[in-house]
Amino acid sequence: MSTLELENVSKQFGTMAALEPLALRIADGELVCLLGPSGSGKSTLLRIIGGFEMPTGGKVLIDGADVARTPPEKRPTAMVFQSHALWGHMTVEGNIGFGLKLRGLKKPEIAAKVDAALRLVGLAEYGKRHPAQLSGGQRQRVAIARCLVLEPKILLMDEPFASLDQHLRDRLREEVRQIQRKLGITTVFVTHGQDEALSIADRIAVMSMGRIEQVGTPAEIYTHPQTPFVAGFIGDMNMMKTTVQGGAALIGGVRFDAPMADGEALIAVRPEDVTLMPSRDGEGARVRRIVNYGAVLKIEAEAADGAVWKVQTLKDVPVTEGGFYRPTVSRHIVFRDDRVVHRVDPT
Amino acid sequence: MIFLSTRRFDFFGYGILLFLIFFIVLPVLTVFLWAFAEQWFYPAVLPTKWGFRFWSLVLARPDVWSAFVTSIELSLTVTALSAVICLPAAYAFARMDFPGKSVFMMSFLMANAFPRFALIISIAVLFLSLDLVGTFTGVVIIQLLNTLLLMIWLPTAAFRAVSREMEEAARDVGASAWQVFRYVTLPQAFPTIAAALLMTFVWTFYETEGAWLVGAPRIRTMPLLMMQMINNQLVVQYGAVLSVMLWVPSLAAILMARRIIGGDTFAKGLGG
Incomplete structure (x- = not known):
């Protein structure tokens, strides 16, 4: 149905660059998450796609047509806001039907479409209520229905579940994913929660300081981060500064392969890629703390040189606080100058 | 404990x-x-x-009826004009940026901080040279000035309180700037604006200083008539009957407002 392409899109607020010129292509029916900390420019980018901000430069192409200068009411996009932004003086039906009314549709036609949209989000019985009579999750569902009823080419979601509790957020996220798949609607979803991005997205665009650091599938982003920022932002990571000498680095009693010129480097290791083998007292790393997460244990172990290992193991691995263990590492990434220089990955 | x-x-x-x-x-x-x-x-x-002897006595007086009509006409005119002038201004203050915005906002406060009586006297002197003293227009203008503060500050706060995201959501589903105002901003701000209109009406109805200094002797409103009756004739009942009559329009206005916008939102509009 619809594709979205951003070409050299940039945004300047006064002298501050909110977005460096960036490019992103989103395929038809794809769900892409813009993921980043606050201030990374992800919401600004979404607002540019929706038409609420004019980009300082660049093109926003929807199905090949540039809409960068088109006001929001004339764009084939629909946005779900963080605060749901339902109109409190209208009923649920009124909210969903408002856009159709503006388009001059006849009443029976509006009623049928509103009804279908309400069914889609599982609120068929709630049409006559006012937003104030709904729960937080129901309101956000109405906001989604209000967008979908207009059959937009691009659906935009700006941290739609940020104000909901964890349980509800998980459920709504799944529902949104199912609806999005069913309708095949091209979607851009802004979030600062990596769990949310990893669980819902076809692809994730990780943003930092107005730039897109990396675009890839959740698996790619997780296992093959291209920059130290992505490595540190997604999931737990041991990020350790070190000095490479003779093609190797030594941290916390572990020797890392690093075939590169001598000098500073950054080594990244996932906690689940560290294994602890029992060793004699005083040798290896001492376990400072164990946190039991049910299925897994998260362990912190301090080596003799002061390096602290974050380790994640299955719960039946015998480890005790205060005990000494020798860490071994199965995968690692070596960064220098914010780029991947070497990667060890046996799989 | x-x-x-x-x-x-x-x-x-x-x-x-x-x-x-x-x-x-x-x-x-x-x-x-x-x-x-x-x-x-x-x-x-x-x-x-x-x-009901004093009621029939009071109601039989033609000056009571003409004062009542004058008061209603005056209040309606002032409220309508005030809305036409102040509501667009309030929207501009709330949503637009222009040079001197805060100075303008403060000026309405300053005018009200000034002793009203002195202000009205100086305006009355000015009106004298403009031939506005003793005319309906003159009283309308002086009372209009009284309502500016209320009719700009309250609606400005109301417009400002309308969430931007709500307005953006309306743009998003296809509303033009005017439609956003008509279908989202105005209805959202309406309870507060209605409260401001109501207060303007009631205040104008009971206002005495301006009406007296600028309107006398030809324009006579209900409160002025009541003062006159109390001063000239020591019959307590005249004043009492007029008081009860004066109470009717404000009660009617408040009841009407409650019917239209509901008690809750109305209280919210007044800051309750």
């Missing part, structure tokens, strides 16, 4: 209640009683003779 504090709270609450009864309910009640009393001598707690 808890027991003690709730007891003390009750005592405080009853204190306030007694205060309100003594200073508000009692005088209002007395006025009502006087309005229907034909005879009421000192030691009697209630009037010794009841009746």
